[in-house]
Amino acid sequence: MxxxxxxxxxxxxxxxxxxxxxxxxxxxxxxxxxxxxxxxxxxxxxxxxxxxxxxxxxxxxxxxxxxxxxxxxxxxxxxxxxxxxxxxxxxxxxxxxxxxxxxxxxxxxxxxxxxxxxxxxxxxxxxxxxxxxxxxxxxxxxxxCDGSPAIPPQAPTGVAVADTTAHTVSLRWNAATRGDFPVASYEVLRGETVVAASATTEATVNDLQPATAYQFAVRARDTRGNPGALSAPITATTFDPADDTVPPTAPTSLRAGTVTESTVQLNWDAATDDQRVAAYDVHRGSTKVATVPAGTLTTTLTGLAPATAHDFTVRARDAADNASPASNTLRVTTKEAVGDGGYAKVGYFVQWGVYGRQYFVKNLDTSGAAAKLDVINYAFANIDPVNLTCLNGVTKGTTQNPQDPNQGDGAGDAEADYGRAFTAAQSVDGVADDGWGKLRGNFNQLRKLKAKYPHLKVVISLGGWTYSKYFSDVARTDAARQKFVKSCIDMYIKGDLPEYLGAGGKGVAAGIFDGIDLDWEWPGSPDGHPGNHWSPEDRANNTALIAEFREQLDALGGDHKLLTAFTPADPDKIEAGWDLSQIFKYLDVANIQGYDFHGAGSDNSWEPNTAGHQANLHVDEQTPYANDFSIDRAVQTYLDAGVSPRKLTIGFPFYGRGWQQVEDGGAAGEWQRANGAAPGQFQEEAGTRGYQNLISSYPNMTVHHDTQSVSTYGYTGPGGQWWSFDDAWSITEKAKYIKAKGLLGGMIWEMSGDTPNGLLMNTLNNGLR
CATH class of the missing domain: 2.60.40.290 (Immunoglobulin-like)
Known part of the structure; x- marks a missing residue:
């Protein structure tokens, strides 16, 4: 699994x-x-x-x-x-x-x-x-370039008092003349203390005492941070509340404008006052979240949680800080982070696909998949075993022994990520990498793909089966979590890639990744890759790690950053490592494993002697296993815990798992005795073939559809090979299930297994319309 x-x-x-x-x-x-x-x-x-x-x-x-x-x-x-x-x-x-x-x-x-x-x-x-x-x-x-000191901006002129209230003074001034570098911002000082800053030629000083005289001066700073000279000082006196005791009327007709997954535009009609309205305060619930000047009857709030109902009110304030009654309460629900009310398609693109699979980012375009996907999960990023930070900048393969407890230590592929110069034929836009650029490889192609398909979001997937060894370590303490999360955000969201053969550098990958996908396999369980670190505390620490990612991603500001996770289908693993009552406060999507329920494994260490379904929707009535796995059983575990169905996708395998020398019996070899993994698509991947490779390799294989369990399997005949996989029929049936359960959509592992014309992707897309 x-x-x-x-x-x-x-x-x-x-x-x-x-x-x-x-x-x-x-x-x-x-x-x-x-x-x-x-x-x-x-x-x-x-x-x-x-x-x-x-x-x-x-x-x-x-x-x-x-x-x-x-x-x-x-x-x-x-x-x-x-x-x-x-x-x-x-x-x-x-x-x-x-x-x-x-x-x-x-x-x-x-x-x-x-x-x-x-x-x-x-x-x-x-x-x-x-x-x-x-x-x-x-x-x-x-x-x-000549090494001489920078000439700073000149002092602003024309500083004047624009407005005063009981607790604020608003100033305006003329733009400062630049020195060597453009003016970037202004600072308002009281004495030697900066009391306000602005990117424009006006600013408001807050938290002042009523009926009190204050002296201010203004200076400019350039884009290099060089401060200019102070302006001539100006004196302003705050408003005396004794001069006005009548509050304004309530603003009316509070209404919503544009709504996204993390922003809400609010509009309202003006309040009135016996003297003047000075400002409007916007509240979310009981918390003030914005203040706008009296002449402005609109604001856009940012940083809101997706798919969440928010209650807003607006109050007017006069110069004496008398507050009006609240406007009407407006409830606005932000859009979903993924799906936007429809059904989402999430697909994994594997880093190493550019080698033996010869599957490039361009293939997502030519197959038609890019136009249909909502999110691409780029797999995988590793954890530095020494520094316990996100790891990149190395090209080091895993060991060939899948049971090696140190198989993935220090492994990574900066060459495929951002070092390799792709040819014009391999490039999304038909333009070859120049070989000298700071960003090449898959990352550059993802940037080009996003430019062609602006709806696409791309997240970096951390971990996976081989790279999950040190998750328990990075999640163990608050300090370790903060360090790890910062390193991942710096590397992938801010784009600060390590130097690799002339590629990489600060910010070179900024804008490629729209979030983080956590593939910890498996917290709190010894059933992960051999040698993986784990402990009973992983469950609580996993929640804390997810919360830390959410906090640091939100602190970046701007568009909402996705936080998703690959989560288990096994109820025991869910209980051991995933606190379903807490993690969905922070996660946008959980991609539930919908495959690998049964398989032989490349080293025959798994279930080599019994051929069985790897991705059945319902528990097969003929299974020899007690409490066997199914997609429905997994989904119901999440729903019974109160998880919103609109935060769940189910996994679709675009590959098959197979056994050899499978005895006849049952329903065409179903659950019959086998003799290990069937030959795989690649020598080191016995028992596994991508869908296209599978149907091409065995054109005479008889395909069966189990309508009770909703599973597809193929049999080459008595003593032959038996393969479990998804095809157009089973994908269509599972899409019906997604709709019936009101789930968010489907996730695909992984895109290279599909046919060149995207048969499976098209089927899923059509099924979720």
């Missing part, structure tokens, strides 16, 4: 590295004369521009220099082109050109600048067309 990563295929040394070095050495190192802009000061890094050529065809080069006695690993260069100049032909670096603005990342071989050295002879070079002239606004790692 498991799903997990298969051993990584060995790969040959990357040709990309060899080609890059040959190209670098073969470059003609011409003497650079002509226009030069020298560095003036000794910052950590400086950059000197040189050019050769003239007229409308010339070459520009930036030489990065390290002025310190310590090597600097990593640099980023940006500059603005002169008017009328366009560039192409980038060498020794990759560039993103947005109009006149150019941002340069180094190649992997010149990313580190040695102490008191330069990037010569491999400095970033471009070919230019247009009038010869030096770029402007040059920055190296965000600092001025």
């Amino acid at each position: 498991s799903t997990g990563p298969q051993p990584l295929r060995p790969t040959s040394p990357s040709r990309r590295v060899i080609t890059a070095l040959i190209a670098a050495v073969a470059l003609l190192l011409t003497g650079m004369t002509g226009l030069a802009v020298p560095a003036h000061a000794a910052g950590e890094l400086t950059a000197e521009f040189r050019s050769t050529g003239s007229g409308t065809s010339w070459t520009g080069t930036f030489i990065v220099k390290n002025n310190t006695s310590t090597a600097v690993n990593g640099w980023s260069l940006e500059f603005d082109l002169p008017t009328g100049v366009s560039i192409s032909g980038h060498t020794h670096g990759t560039a993103t050109v947005n109009g006149p603005h150019v941002v340069v990342a180094p190649a992997y071989y010149n990313a580190t600048v040695r102490a008191n050295s330069t990037t010569e002879p491999y400095s970033y070079t471009f070919q230019a067309s247009g009038p010869l002239g030096p770029p402007t606004g040059c920055l190296i790692n965000g600092d001025k």
Whole structure:
């Protein structure tokens, strides 16, 4: 009863590295004369521009220099082109050109600048067309390229009092003139204390005493954090409540505008007051969640829980802070995080599919699956066995022995994730990776796929059968949970990938993953992969780990980040590790295992002697096992615990499990004696074949449909092979069950097993319409 990563295929040394070095050495190192802009000061890094050529065809080069006695690993260069100049032909670096603005990342071989050295002879070079002239606004790692101190913004002018209430003072001012860098924000100070900050030219100071005079000044900060000079001070006196004792009337007609899974737009009609309305306070239940100025009759609340009913009211406040009666109460239910009221389809894409399976992200597009899926679970990310953090940046396969307790220690595949340069034929948009980019491989293809299908969400799946060994350790203490969760969010949500052969870097994968999927197999149980750490405390610690993920994901702000989990079908494993009364406070979706109920296993360590159903909807009346597994039994366990059906999907196998030398009897070999796992699609995966491979390998296999248990199986005849799998018939029947139970939808392990034209995916999609 498991799903997990298969051993990584060995790969040959990357040709990309060899080609890059040959190209670098073969470059003609011409003497650079002509226009030069020298560095003036000794910052950590400086950059000197040189050019050769003239007229409308010339070459520009930036030489990065390290002025310190310590090597600097990593640099980023940006500059603005002169008017009328366009560039192409980038060498020794990759560039993103947005109009006149150019941002340069180094190649992997010149990313580190040695102490008191330069990037010569491999400095970033471009070919230019247009009038010869030096770029402007040059920055190296965000600092001025010439190393000189930044000129800060000038002091804001025209500071004036915009409004006062009993406890607030609102100020406005003219925009400050920028220095070397654009103005990013403003700060309001009382004495030396910052009392308000704003990204605009107005701000409100709160928590003041009534009828009291205060003096304020304003300063600007630039995008590098440099503070400017203070404005001339201004004095403001807060309102005296004794001057107004009559509260405003209640706002009316509170109503909802746009609603998403985590935001609600509210609108209302204005209140009135004998003097003036100063502001509106928005409440969710009894908690004030927003304040808007009097001239604004709308607000959008963010960070709300999906699929949750929220009660809102609005009160008006006058300048004396007299509060009005509440408006009408408005109940708004946020949309579901997945499904949006319909039925969701979740599909696993396996990292290693690009090897023996030759299944690429592009195949999700060409098969039609991408248009039908709602969520892609990218499998799998591992846990660092030493640091107990999310692990990437390595390419290390698992051992070939599935019973090795250390099989997955330190394993990972950064090459497939973001290092491999895919060809144009393997790419979603038909454009090959350049081999030098900071993001390549599956991650870059997922980014392209999301651009083509904006509805798609992608989550990173942590763990799986082989990579769950250290979950118990990372969940054991509050400190360990916080450390682990932060590392995963930094790596996959913020996109800070470890350096790998020139790929990776801070933020390079930002925006690819929309959340986290937890595949801990299995908390509180010794029945996971051999050697997995577990303890009776796993159940409580699993809940705490899920809560920590939810808290840190929500703290990011912005769009709601998904938090899902692969959860067991076995009631005993549910009881041992999953507190159903608590975890769904935090989880958006639980993908219930709907397969691997029976199987021989690649090493015949499981059930090698009896052929049986691996994905039956109902318990088969002929089963020889007491309290046997079924999808319905699993689902009912969750529903009986009070879990909302709209948080549950059931798993569909796009593969079969098979036995060999199966005796005749029963219903065409069903539950009959066998002699181990049948030959698999891959040598190291005996007993397992993807659906397409299975039906292609055994075209004469007789397929049977068990209408009582709702299960499909195939038999090649007495003493032959017996396979349990899902086909169009069983998927259609299970889709009817999903609808009848009001479940969220279906989950697929895993997408590469389908036919090239997506037969199984199409069937599931049609069944859930």
